Amino acid sequence: MIFTGIAFCILVAFAIFALSKLKTKRAKTFPKHWHKLLVNNVQFYKKLPANKQKQFQQRIMLFLSEVHIEGVQLELEDIDIVLIAASAVIPVFGFPKWQYTNLSGVLLYPDNFNEDYEFGKKSNNRIIAGMVGTGRLEKQMIISKKALHHGFANSNDKSNTAIHEFVHLIDKMDGDTDGVPELIMQNAYTIPWLKLIHKEMEAITNNKSDIRHYGGTNQAEFFAVASEYFFENPKLMERKHPDLYNMLKMSFSQ
Known part of the structure; x- marks a missing residue:
């Protein structure tokens, strides 16, 4: 929060x-x-x-x-x-x-x-x-x-x-808490990441996602909530949200 x-x-x-x-x-x-x-x-x-x-x-x-x-x-x-x-x-x-x-x-x-x-x-x-x-x-x-x-x-x-x-x-750490972690995410992936964020946030709003509802609050909260999911249950995320999983895997260098 x-x-x-x-x-x-x-x-x-x-x-x-x-x-x-x-x-x-x-x-x-x-x-x-x-x-x-x-x-x-x-x-x-x-x-x-x-x-x-x-x-x-x-x-x-x-x-x-x-x-x-x-x-x-x-x-x-x-x-x-x-x-x-x-x-x-x-x-x-x-x-x-x-x-x-x-x-x-x-x-x-x-x-x-x-x-x-x-x-x-x-x-x-x-x-x-x-x-x-x-x-x-x-x-x-x-x-x-x-x-x-x-x-x-x-x-x-x-x-x-x-x-x-x-x-x-x-x-x-990049100066803005905006859901775009520039220090760990390559610039080339910023636009695809933003598109993915808003797609997933819309799914949350429409109750069509298993991502915690708080992730639909704003971009920063989505990034934090999705990251919880990624580290807590990566296999489930990979199965249900492969694009999100791959983006986070790359960003966190896991």
């Missing part, structure tokens, strides 16, 4: 303060027991050969050396850190030198939140599972722990909130 409004200055101040203290729970070298966490929870990693798993581990540690993760009213667990880092690595694993230069911190909330960043049981309209910040929250991401874990609980449900948000960051 792309979120532009800044409702609570208090939360903004807390985010900046928390991230500046660099309390992120991370290790300098990949902890051996994280391998089991990845195998048990991340199908993308589990399916990799041993040498590629080593590369994935290295990419996780690189990400954690550059991005600070903070828990908001919760104690960070290893599994939280592993899943956030895996979500970051999966969509850019085909690019060995990739760095999220537009991200410096991730705030993990206990549950979904509303537009005022409230997540307590008494708060209304808690429908936001994740967001990429703008304005004073530029280079920050907020994600619900509940949504984070749910995204990896079922590897075939075509939905993963954390991957969705990291795809928004990939899209945003």
Whole structure:
């Protein structure tokens, strides 16, 4: 989800303060027991050969050396850190030198939140599972722990909130969050990609697609939702949406 409004200055101040203290729970070298966490929870990693798993581990540690993760009213667990880092690595694993230069911190909330960043049981309209910040929250991401874990609980449900948000960051790195990821997509494919996007969005609007309905919101959300589908259930996408599958496979260098 792309979120532009800044409702609570208090939360903004807390985010900046928390991230500046660099309390992120991370290790300098990949902890051996994280391998089991990845195998048990991340199908993308589990399916990799041993040498590629080593590369994935290295990419996780690189990400954690550059991005600070903070828990908001919760104690960070290893599994939280592993899943956030895996979500970051999966969509850019085909690019060995990739760095999220537009991200410096991730705030993990206990549950979904509303537009005022409230997540307590008494708060209304808690429908936001994740967001990429703008304005004073530029280079920050907020994600619900509940949504984070749910995204990896079922590897075939075509939905993963954390991957969705990291795809928004990939899209945003060319300066515009517009559904056209210029840094990973060759210019020659931009027009075919836009035609494909609008064709699929029309199918979503007419209830003739199995792509999640939120993908019909705009181009940016379509790219993020389609990418969730691609990484969560590539075989199904290849069968039902071969053109979309091939375009994403080429773009993500998978």
